[in-house]
Amino acid sequence: MYQHDVLIIGAGLAGLRAAVEAARMGVDAAVITKVHPIRSHSNAAQGGINAPMTDRGDEWEGHALDTIKGSDYLADQDAVELMSREAGDAIIELEHMGVIFSRNEDGQLGTRRFGGQKVARTFYVGAITGSAMLQVLYEQAVKLDVNIYEEWFVSNLIIEDGACHGVMAMNIHTGELHMIRAKAVIMATGGAGRVFEPSTNALICTGEGLGLAYRAGAPLMDMEMIQYHPTTLAGSGILLSEAARGEGAYLLNSDGERFMKTYAPDYLELASRDVVSRSEQTEIDEGRGIDGNIHLDLRHLGRTFIEERLGYLQEVAVEFVGIDLADDPIPIRPGMHYIMGGIKTDVDGATEVPGLYAAGETANVSVHGGNRLGANSLLDTVVFGRRSAVAAAEYAKSAERFSSDESMLQSEQARYQALLDRPADLRASAVRRDMGESMVAGIGVYRDQNSIDAATAKIKELRGVYSRVAVDNKGKVFNTDLMSAIELDYMLDVAQAVCAGADARKESRGAHFRTDMPDRDDENWLKHTLVYKDGDGSRVETNDVTITDWTPIERVY
Amino acid sequence: MEQTLRVKRYDPENPGSAGYQEYTVEVTDTTTILDALLTVREEMDGTLSMRCSCRASICGSCAMRVNGQAKLVCKTRVNSVAPDGETITIDPAGNMPVIKDLVVEFKPFWDKMRAITPYLQPEGEVPEAEYLASDDEMVHLVGVVNCIQCGACVSDCTVLEVDSSFLGPAALAKAYRFVKDPRDGHQKDRLGALNESSGVWDCTRCMQCVEVCPKDVNPMGRIMAMRDLAMEVGYNNTSGSRHTESFARTVKKNGRLDETRLAVDSMGIFNIPALLAEAPVGLRAIRKGKFPWKAHKSSEPNKVKRVFEKIEGE
Ligand SMILES: Cc1cc2nc3c(=O)[nH]c(=O)nc-3n(C[C@H](O)[C@H](O)[C@H](O)COP(=O)(O)OP(=O)(O)OC[C@H]3O[C@@H](n4cnc5c(N)ncnc54)[C@H](O)[C@@H]3O)c2cc1C
Ligand code: SF4
Ligand code: SF4
Ligand code: FES
Numbered sequence: 001m002y003q004h005d006v007l008i009i010g011a012g013l014a015g016l017r018a019a020v021e022a023a024r025m026g027v028d029a030a031v032i033t034k035v036h037p038i039r040s041h042s043n044a045a046q047g048g049i050n051a052p053m054t055d056r057g058d059e060w061e062g063h064a065l066d067t068i069k070g071s072d073y074l075a076d077q078d079a080v081e082l083m084s085r086e087a088g089d090a091i092i093e094l095e096h097m098g099v100i101f102s103r104n105e106d107g108q109l110g111t112r113r114f115g116g117q118k119v120a121r122t123f124y125v126g127a128i129t130g131s132a133m134l135q136v137l138y139e140q141a142v143k144l145d146v147n148i149y150e151e152w153f154v155s156n157l158i159i160e161d162g163a164c165h166g167v168m169a170m171n172i173h174t175g176e177l178h179m180i181r182a183k184a185v186i187m188a189t190g191g192a193g194r195v196f197e198p199s200t201n202a203l204i205c206t207g208e209g210l211g212l213a214y215r216a217g218a219p220l221m222d223m224e225m226i227q228y229h230p231t232t233l234a235g236s237g238i239l240l241s242e243a244a245r246g247e248g249a250y251l252l253n254s255d256g257e258r259f260m261k262t263y264a265p266d267y268l269e270l271a272s273r274d275v276v277s278r279s280e281q282t283e284i285d286e287g288r289g290i291d292g293n294i295h296l297d298l299r300h301l302g303r304t305f306i307e308e309r310l311g312y313l314q315e316v317a318v319e320f321v322g323i324d325l326a327d328d329p330i331p332i333r334p335g336m337h338y339i340m341g342g343i344k345t346d347v348d349g350a351t352e353v354p355g356l357y358a359a360g361e362t363a364n365v366s367v368h369g370g371n372r373l374g375a376n377s378l379l380d381t382v383v384f385g386r387r388s389a390v391a392a393a394e395y396a397k398s399a400e401r402f403s404s405d406e407s408m409l410q411s412e413q414a415r416y417q418a419l420l421d422r423p424a425d426l427r428a429s430a431v432r433r434d435m436g437e438s439m440v441a442g443i444g445v446y447r448d449q450n451s452i453d454a455a456t457a458k459i460k461e462l463r464g465v466y467s468r469v470a471v472d473n474k475g476k477v478f479n480t481d482l483m484s485a486i487e488l489d490y491m492l493d494v495a496q497a498v499c500a501g502a503d504a505r506k507e508s509r510g511a512h513f514r515t516d517m518p519d520r521d522d523e524n525w526l527k528h529t530l531v532y533k534d535g536d537g538s539r540v541e542t543n544d545v546t547i548t549d550w551t552p553i554e555r556v557y
Numbered sequence: 558m559e560q561t562l563r564v565k566r567y568d569p570e571n572p573g574s575a576g577y578q579e580y581t582v583e584v585t586d587t588t589t590i591l592d593a594l595l596t597v598r599e600e601m602d603g604t605l606s607m608r609c610s611c612r613a614s615i616c617g618s619c620a621m622r623v624n625g626q627a628k629l630v631c632k633t634r635v636n637s638v639a640p641d642g643e644t645i646t647i648d649p650a651g652n653m654p655v656i657k658d659l660v661v662e663f664k665p666f667w668d669k670m671r672a673i674t675p676y677l678q679p680e681g682e683v684p685e686a687e688y689l690a691s692d693d694e695m696v697h698l699v700g701v702v703n704c705i706q707c708g709a710c711v712s713d714c715t716v717l718e719v720d721s722s723f724l725g726p727a728a729l730a731k732a733y734r735f736v737k738d739p740r741d742g743h744q745k746d747r748l749g750a751l752n753e754s755s756g757v758w759d760c761t762r763c764m765q766c767v768e769v770c771p772k773d774v775n776p777m778g779r780i781m782a783m784r785d786l787a788m789e790v791g792y793n794n795t796s797g798s799r800h801t802e803s804f805a806r807t808v809k810k811n812g813r814l815d816e817t818r819l820a821v822d823s824m825g826i827f828n829i830p831a832l833l834a835e836a837p838v839g840l841r842a843i844r845k846g847k848f849p850w851k852a853h854k855s856s857e858p859n860k861v862k863r864v865f866e867k868i869e870g871e
Pocket of ligand 4: 618
């Protein structure tokens with residue numbers, strides 16, 4: 001029998017940071033992850049991590065304001081303040097743990113500029129910041145001998161009397177299902193990019209965490225806030241980091257013009273992501289695109305600079321499109337990248353379900369509101385990953401240990417068996433693709449009531465056929481086919497919640513731009529949307545945004 | 558275009574069925590081998606198991622052998638290995654036990670990572686702000702931190718093929734990252750540990766790791782640098798050094814290793830007891846078909862020379 005005081009689902013940056021904190025506190029904690037920690041999607045973060053470092057003349061207020069403005073005033077200002085204040089310590093701690101940040105001439109940590117900010121306060125490791133940070137947090141977990149269930153797939157939560165008492169999970173190597181009991185569970189399962197097609201996200205970003213919490217009764221907040229990143233490759237959706245523009249790259253239309261000057265005369269290419277993506281889409285829609293793309297031009301930065309500072313981008317360009325960034329501009333377009341929405345938590349990661357905490361991309365604290373600034377997500381993961389561990393450990397101290405109830409495991413087993421027994425019919429991958437394309441079409445860079453309705457109807461239809469999804473693989477060992485079918489079940493929940501949020505918000509704010517309601521409506525909509533699961537459908541409530549020092553004003557870049 | 562993949566299958570629940578299975582899929586100029594395998598898994602045969610995630614050569618999940626050589630399949634375009642549509646053979650990564658189909662057991666890989674004390678160990682007082690370091694030193698280390706732990710090098714390492722206790726290229730590259738980190742206070746202990754058997758002297762400089770690494774980490778170069786550092790800080794070299802020289806010489810000349818020659822060269826022709834002691838390794842190698850009776854040339858000796866030049870130039 002497996003049991004722990006605190007169980008952390010996910011070994012990305014949020015999960016590992018939580019695990020390190022719990023281990024330092026001497027709590028009996030464990031991490032469970034469907035891929036080896038190093039393979040978690042945090043490794044894909046390229047550009048960097050923001051922090052206002054007061055010892056070098058920056059101010060936390062500046063970062064907070066940029067973040068709040070970037071969020072289109074939907075972020076909760078108390079949460080943002082906390083993140084901005086804790087950022088500096090978080091970076092120094094990471095450096096002390098061993099992260100190889102780039103340096104300036106004085107040997108101090110160097111910075112680059114990122115979008116939506118005038119101050120260069122993005123700390124980075126070449127173009128592999130996420131990978132470099134993830135490796136170091138994993139090293140710390142090894143050092144602290146953190147217990148890790150590696151390649152275990154969580155498919156359900158143990159919920160009793162409305163509180164969370166652990167998980168049910170399959171050991172992917174053996175196919176056996178187990179209960180892992182815990183006094184507190186931290187959801188750190190990352191994003192759900194694969195609900196969209198294409199997406200910059202890895203194939204594992206399927207959002208079970210969101211679906212599990214939603215089914216357990218926790219509300220998903222501001223799910224309509226889907227970030228489309230301005231520079232992704234057509235087709236695969238693979239990302240070219242904002243670091244390119246941070247280091248000075250241009251965006252050009254078919255006339256070779258730096259069109260951002262008409263949309264964001266002050267910030268140009270480094271306006272907020274929602275603004276840049278919309279500008280690109282408008283250029284493309286009005287016929288100034290290049291085969292449905294925009295050009296990202298780095299040539300003037302020079303080969304040495306590109307290879308040293310942006311090496312991974314060059315690798316992607318050469319390998320996946322056959323373009324040498326030092327010689328030619330590369331075609332890019334807006335692509336689905338990040339979910340600002342997530343499981344609603346307080347600043348200590350607590351959800352509305354007792355015993356259930358959340359941190360990282362799967363959570364919504366909310367510090368990103370309607371639009372996340374580049375390099376703020378890595379910061380979010382470490383700041384709130386740490387805080388959630390402290391709170392979960394506290395909660396675990398007072399919680400009673402869960403008495404065993406094997407019946408839940410039996411019903412979970414029956415769920416797996418039903419999938420295995422079903423004769424060949426629909427494939428999960430076909431349903432997933434249909435879902436993904438409908439979501440991009442309906443909940444895209446621009447949307448309106450018709451497109452939202454169409455996506456909603458499509459998701460309802462796909463939910464209807466889910467009961468026909470069958471698997472080819474009937475075996476026990478490394479049955480990824482079976483996992484995909486279960487992932488799809490939760491992805492459809494996430495898609496449904498996104499549509500519900502988009503339908504509910506009757507204004508345009510941040511990434512939620514409705515061509516039929518193009519204005520921001522502070523009078524009625526300085527509010528979060530909260531989607532609760534309700535029978536087969538959902539119920540949407542709202543909640544006021546926390547405003548402290550920063551009064552919402554018009555947002556210009 | 559149509560492309561045929563010949564994929565190695567193995568199911569531990571039905572081991573009798575192991576063997577190659579062919580699938581033919583539609584591809585374009587930009588289709589990667591991963592894309593092709595995903596088409597197989599998602600549209601033709603869901604029983605195929607493999608690891609993959611990022612599709613962008615960053616998560617390290619998808620190292621496999623493509624026509625006998627370890628590659629990240631997400632970073633390898635179909636037409637780069639089969640320009641005329643030749644059948645492509647896909648095997649799981651080598652030197653690790655197969656779990657199912659293209660999925661291998663990485664536990665030994667991670668255990669070796671753990672064995673090199675894989676975390677920074679600063680000494681002295683912790684500064685209030687960051688440790689100061691030069692950007693050059695950091696940029697140099699980024700070249701190693703680039704390692705995505707994909708195991709391609711381990712798959713094709715010729716020493717691991719005969720001696721599974723060798724720490725191997727990936728763990729040793731990781732060790733280098735700490736040895737060279739100006740913030741680490743345990744350089745000498747680290748080098749001491751790496752100087753022991755299974756450490757830096759067990760590498761035979763066959764260069765496979767350099768050739769297959771998708772991230773230009775150059776594990777062999779790092780291993781050689783640590784040998785130098787170990788000697789600099791006063792550790793005596795072992796019989797390993799001579800072994801290495803001989804190995805490098807034959808590979809450079811023939812583009813391939815002459816194992817018969819190697820043992821003799823490194824032990825010295827008169828060192829009969831030591832040569833006999835080597836025999837079990839040799840015999841193991843023969844059983845696995847790795848110890849040729851006559852030296853043979855690689856089909857691409859010039860490429861091997863180029864790799865040599867690249868390393869020696871660094
Ligand atoms: C290409 C790309 C580039 C980016 N660049 C930047 C950047 O430069 N700066 C920035 O700030 N942000 C960036 N982001 C965003 C940022 O990387 C992510 O938001 C962040 O890393 C998420 O971390 P996480 O810990 O929440 O989740 P992840 O790192 O995604 O980890 C999720 C974990 O949950 C586990 N898991 C999930 N489901 C299950 C399950 N059912 N059972 C068991 N385990 C499960 C996974 O195995 C994994 O360990 C980027 C994102 C992408 C896609
Ligand atoms: S050079 Fe050394 S480490 Fe690299 S593959 Fe050859 S023997 Fe292994
Ligand atoms: S050194 Fe290269 S081949 Fe080896 S694990 Fe690292 S990235 Fe992969
Ligand atoms: S799928 Fe991530 S490295 Fe290939």
